[in-house]
Amino acid sequence: MAADGLFPLPAPPRRQLAPGAVHVPGWLDPPRQRQLAAACRDWALGPVPARAAVLPGGARMSVRTVCLGWHWQPYRYSRTADDAGGGRVAELPDWLADLGRAALADAWQDHAAARDYRPDTALINFYQGSARMGMHQDKDERSDQPVVSFSIGDSCLFRFGNPDTRNRPYTDVELASGDVFVFGGPSRFCYHGVPKTIPGTAPDDSGHQAGRINITLRRTGLAD
Template structure:
């Protein structure tokens, strides 16, 4: 049985399945693994393609800062080179991070075979300060229906997980805290989702992240 964890406002935090194929596992990352990931993210943020605020085609700028591994994402396509930043090829996605993604699927779906054949080839690393948000969207630029593995470190956020038809209700608001795992695949792979709020000061500086939230999402692009 999942051990209850303390939550925001004193509520217990238990494993949940907000929709078919979607699983939230609180506290999945150990404190040590969180520190290791923060250190790795700092290295990736320096380049070869540095972290940046992504500019949207209409001229707007995303409030989150993003750095990519394996493939570079820019609205709304993946490329090997960051033509919208400095033209460089992004850093490779390390094998140990792909291994972590496979382990995440095994634990989330409670199935020893869930990670078989899962070969994520890109990761988007997003940094949220206290004011950053992410509007409701689908992760649909990939040509694969393989699950998305999402890891959270730092400040707690309110993650809105919706349906596959529209940005509107029904949706579920879930608090993702430092160390939490969220996986969505199968019928929920193309569900709309976003971040409506970050709660400043709720993270643990012992992770190496003094403020803000890091979110690492592993994906399979289906590209060659």
């Protein structure tokens, strides 16, 4: 029993899909979801607006992306958005990095790892309609610190695989608004993707009703 005579709240449920890969449903409460959704919409307006990146082969991604700290374009980072007008991207705010450390601490139950986590970029993806994300590895960074992912709005089918191939074995899990997914350690370079979103599943109090927002925090290692 807690010191004030009340029973402590139970810890959020955690599901480990693989070593270092942990899903924490409902980690973001509705007020924090609304705060993040509003911030993401502001960031999408500039100084570098959200855009659908063009892959080296000429195909355009179906998600729209805006970046903080460092600008990502396939498959490199820069301080300026060389494929979207050349402007310098907005800084990654300290409060968002702090949120990533808190999520990592709860997901991994490892406060030392969380204290050492220093994300320096955020990729914010907007999924609308039939937007999806093919199986890929996050390997453009020069750091193996974990990726911390927040979901807001519509749910999605998230596919988490293995570090060797885009194909099986993989695990499908539904990520809903407010969920956190962390992958690092042995799972840092596992293939993963979003085969589909599930329209109309955004909670009324999430602050985002037009598709799905996904925020991924990571450390590029480029300034080390």
